Amino acid sequence: MNEIIKPKIGPYRRHLLLCTGPRCAADGVAQALFDSLGDKFKAAGLDNGEMRVKRTRTACFAACKGGPILCVQPDGTWYYGVTDAVMDRIVSEHLVGGRPVAEHVFHQAAEDGETPAP
DSSP states (O other): OOOOOOOOOOOOSEEEEEEOOTTTSSTTHHHHHHHHHHHHHHHHTOSSGGGOEEEEEESOOSOOTTOSOEEEETTTEEEOSOOHHHHHHIIIIIIITSOOOGGGEEEEOOTTSSOOOO
Protein backbone atom coordinates (compact mmCIF):
# COMPACT_ATOMS: atom_id res chain seq x y z
CA MET A 1 0.00 0.00 0.00
CA ASN A 2 1.30 3.46 -0.92
CA GLU A 3 1.39 6.09 1.76
CA ILE A 4 0.15 9.53 0.75
CA ILE A 5 2.79 12.12 1.48
CA LYS A 6 1.72 15.55 2.65
CA PRO A 7 3.00 18.16 0.13
CA LYS A 8 4.93 21.28 1.13
CA ILE A 9 4.69 24.78 -0.34
CA GLY A 10 6.97 27.62 0.68
CA PRO A 11 5.40 30.73 2.23
CA TYR A 12 3.86 33.32 -0.07
CA ARG A 13 1.87 36.55 0.33
CA ARG A 14 -0.37 36.41 -2.75
CA HIS A 15 -1.42 33.89 -5.35
CA LEU A 16 -2.16 34.89 -8.95
CA LEU A 17 -4.56 32.71 -10.92
CA LEU A 18 -4.42 33.41 -14.66
CA CYS A 19 -6.84 31.85 -17.12
CA THR A 20 -4.93 30.40 -20.05
CA GLY A 21 -7.95 28.63 -21.54
CA PRO A 22 -8.59 28.98 -25.28
CA ARG A 23 -11.85 30.92 -24.85
CA CYS A 24 -10.26 33.56 -22.61
CA ALA A 25 -7.60 34.77 -25.05
CA ALA A 26 -6.66 33.62 -28.52
CA ASP A 27 -3.31 32.59 -29.96
CA GLY A 28 -1.56 31.72 -26.70
CA VAL A 29 -1.54 35.32 -25.45
CA ALA A 30 -2.49 34.33 -21.91
CA GLN A 31 0.10 31.54 -21.79
CA ALA A 32 2.81 33.99 -22.93
CA LEU A 33 1.66 36.38 -20.21
CA PHE A 34 1.86 33.57 -17.64
CA ASP A 35 5.34 32.62 -18.88
CA SER A 36 6.52 36.23 -18.38
CA LEU A 37 5.51 36.34 -14.70
CA GLY A 38 8.67 34.70 -13.35
CA ASP A 39 10.87 37.48 -14.72
CA LYS A 40 8.39 40.19 -13.65
CA PHE A 41 8.26 38.80 -10.10
CA LYS A 42 12.04 38.56 -9.91
CA ALA A 43 12.51 42.16 -11.13
CA ALA A 44 10.00 43.40 -8.52
CA GLY A 45 11.44 41.33 -5.67
CA LEU A 46 8.35 39.12 -5.51
CA ASP A 47 10.09 35.82 -6.19
CA ASN A 48 11.13 35.07 -2.58
CA GLY A 49 10.87 36.33 0.96
CA GLU A 50 7.79 37.70 2.70
CA MET A 51 6.44 39.37 -0.48
CA ARG A 52 6.66 36.16 -2.58
CA VAL A 53 3.87 35.70 -5.12
CA LYS A 54 2.80 32.28 -6.34
CA ARG A 55 1.27 31.82 -9.80
CA THR A 56 -1.03 29.18 -11.26
CA ARG A 57 -2.57 28.65 -14.69
CA THR A 58 -6.26 27.87 -14.75
CA ALA A 59 -8.30 26.36 -17.57
CA CYS A 60 -11.47 28.44 -17.17
CA PHE A 61 -13.10 30.84 -14.70
CA ALA A 62 -16.38 30.87 -16.67
CA ALA A 63 -15.92 34.63 -17.09
CA CYS A 64 -14.73 34.49 -20.69
CA LYS A 65 -15.52 38.00 -21.88
CA GLY A 66 -12.67 40.47 -21.73
CA GLY A 67 -9.86 37.99 -21.20
CA PRO A 68 -7.22 37.31 -20.22
CA ILE A 69 -8.74 37.11 -16.75
CA LEU A 70 -6.54 37.28 -13.64
CA CYS A 71 -7.52 36.76 -10.01
CA VAL A 72 -5.31 37.94 -7.13
CA GLN A 73 -5.82 35.99 -3.92
CA PRO A 74 -6.31 36.35 -1.01
CA ASP A 75 -7.33 39.89 -2.05
CA GLY A 76 -10.30 38.66 -4.11
CA THR A 77 -9.46 41.11 -6.91
CA TRP A 78 -10.49 40.05 -10.43
CA TYR A 79 -8.95 41.74 -13.48
CA TYR A 80 -10.01 41.65 -17.12
CA GLY A 81 -8.20 42.66 -20.32
CA VAL A 82 -4.81 41.84 -18.82
CA THR A 83 -2.16 42.71 -21.38
CA ASP A 84 1.57 42.76 -20.76
CA ALA A 85 1.38 46.49 -19.94
CA VAL A 86 -1.58 45.98 -17.57
CA MET A 87 0.30 43.14 -15.87
CA ASP A 88 3.28 45.45 -15.33
CA ARG A 89 0.92 47.88 -13.57
CA ILE A 90 -0.66 45.08 -11.49
CA VAL A 91 2.81 43.97 -10.37
CA SER A 92 4.02 47.47 -9.45
CA GLU A 93 0.79 49.07 -8.21
CA HIS A 94 -1.11 46.14 -6.67
CA LEU A 95 1.40 43.45 -5.71
CA VAL A 96 4.16 45.84 -4.60
CA GLY A 97 2.19 49.02 -3.83
CA GLY A 98 -0.98 47.47 -2.41
CA ARG A 99 -3.37 49.45 -4.67
CA PRO A 100 -5.48 47.56 -7.23
CA VAL A 101 -5.46 48.89 -10.79
CA ALA A 102 -9.10 50.02 -10.58
CA GLU A 103 -9.81 50.54 -14.27
CA HIS A 104 -9.13 46.84 -14.96
CA VAL A 105 -11.00 45.40 -11.95
CA PHE A 106 -14.35 43.78 -12.78
CA HIS A 107 -15.02 42.19 -9.38
CA GLN A 108 -13.79 42.75 -5.85
CA ALA A 109 -14.69 40.39 -3.01
CA ALA A 110 -15.82 42.06 0.19
CA GLU A 111 -13.26 42.20 2.98
CA ASP A 112 -15.44 40.02 5.20
CA GLY A 113 -15.40 37.29 2.56
CA GLU A 114 -18.96 37.96 1.45
CA THR A 115 -19.68 38.97 -2.14
CA PRO A 116 -20.85 42.61 -2.19
CA ALA A 117 -24.39 43.28 -3.38
CA PRO A 118 -24.64 44.71 -6.94
